[in-house]
Amino acid sequence: MAHAEVVELLHWWSSEGETRAVQSLVPQMARQGLELKMPPVPGGAQALDRVLRDRIASRSAPDAVQMKATDLAAWGAQGALASLDTVAKQEGWDYKIPRQIAAQVQYKGSYVAVPVNVHRVNSLYINRSLLQQVQGRAPQTWGQFFHLAERLQKAGITPLAHGNQPWQNLTLFETVALGAGGADFYLKALVQQDPSVIAGPVMQQVMQTFIALKPLTGHTGAADRQEWNVASERVIKGKAAMQIMGDWAKGEFIAAQRVPDKDFLCVPTPGGLSSYIYVVDSLAMFRKGGSPQATAGQSALARTVMGMEFQAKFNQAKGSIPITPGVDMSGFDSCSQESSAFFLAARLAKTLVPSIAHRMALPGPQHKALEALVDRLWNDPSFTPAQAQLSWTAEAKIAGAAEKR
Numbered sequence: 001m002a003h004a005e006v007v008e009l010l011h012w013w014s015s016e017g018e019t020r021a022v023q024s025l026v027p028q029m030a031r032q033g034l035e036l037k038m039p040p041v042p043g044g045a046q047a048l049d050r051v052l053r054d055r056i057a058s059r060s061a062p063d064a065v066q067m068k069a070t071d072l073a074a075w076g077a078q079g080a081l082a083s084l085d086t087v088a089k090q091e092g093w094d095y096k097i098p099r100q101i102a103a104q105v106q107y108k109g110s111y112v113a114v115p116v117n118v119h120r121v122n123s124l125y126i127n128r129s130l131l132q133q134v135q136g137r138a139p140q141t142w143g144q145f146f147h148l149a150e151r152l153q154k155a156g157i158t159p160l161a162h163g164n165q166p167w168q169n170l171t172l173f174e175t176v177a178l179g180a181g182g183a184d185f186y187l188k189a190l191v192q193q194d195p196s197v198i199a200g201p202v203m204q205q206v207m208q209t210f211i212a213l214k215p216l217t218g219h220t221g222a223a224d225r226q227e228w229n230v231a232s233e234r235v236i237k238g239k240a241a242m243q244i245m246g247d248w249a250k251g252e253f254i255a256a257q258r259v260p261d262k263d264f265l266c267v268p269t270p271g272g273l274s275s276y277i278y279v280v281d282s283l284a285m286f287r288k289g290g291s292p293q294a295t296a297g298q299s300a301l302a303r304t305v306m307g308m309e310f311q312a313k314f315n316q317a318k319g320s321i322p323i324t325p326g327v328d329m330s331g332f333d334s335c336s337q338e339s340s341a342f343f344l345a346a347r348l349a350k351t352l353v354p355s356i357a358h359r360m361a362l363p364g365p366q367h368k369a370l371e372a373l374v375d376r377l378w379n380d381p382s383f384t385p386a387q388a389q390l391s392w393t394a395e396a397k398i399a400g401a402a403e404k405r
């Protein structure tokens, strides 16, 4: 028997739900005579970035890499990415992928990555039996959230599971910013980094709300950091009542055989009902010195990822919704069906906003600086919202001035 061609995919999907999702690629590629080599790099985008840099430096680029919009722009600028335009044209991607999303997987108008899914960041998970224990309801405003948290605490239940890693803190921060300020504020403050909005009263309120969440998590200090899926497990097992996390967390509930609406609730975060913070996972294709074999493998991977079978199987396990229209949503659970409806509504209302924490909007250095600032705000009690606002405003002014030059 002939040997299968190998296609290498570098990614960080290593939790239970993530593994189940990405494994769905294996049989589909095997049917095309392709073997996937894809041991995960645990540790998220930063860990993967280190591995990728070493690989590029030693001239052994992988075929495909899990990557987000702003990193695609950086690698695109270095000329490291291969074009998928031929496949995109043959498969009509321009008609299948919403324009706002298509721009996130292109570099200078060329497709350099295949989009995998849409995740909603502003998602709240609630353990239903703990909620019933205090006769509570899913909160729709931050006021209701804090009220519910108080009742949970009185009943001896930790209200919020949170892992306190810098990216998780920024994830929480952006959902508070959306809920307290709305989509317009979110765009001006977080995406455009408008110094007058960063310095203003709404941002002060956002920061105060953000740090008021900390006592609800039972944190013992800055050294108390956990993976996001460890926090999910605490909610699954009833050790904490809620988690605010992108809907990849739902993949953990499903992998643990928990049923939406029965065992847990999945709802938009407070104040985030009519808006939607999105993340698009995508697989960037790297240049392999023009090898026709590599190009064939990359094209097959891209076609498979955009295909109906993968879109259904992967996204049902992952917690996300399909990137292509026409995928039968009847096999998806109520969380995904609702998320899909919210996504469409937000697109129409123009309240669909890109995630900052998940590298969909801010260039690398600005993203890093904001992540560090928000992490400090959460972990260093001597760093007040007023100081954070001052220092962020100064950084935004410098970045703005550099852009104009």
Ligand code: BGC
Binding pocket: 012, 013, 018, 044, 119, 246, 248, 279, 280, 281, 358
């Ligand atoms: C990615 C998800 C992933 C999550 C946690 C996010 O940035 O978009 O696909 O599941 O990180 O690993």
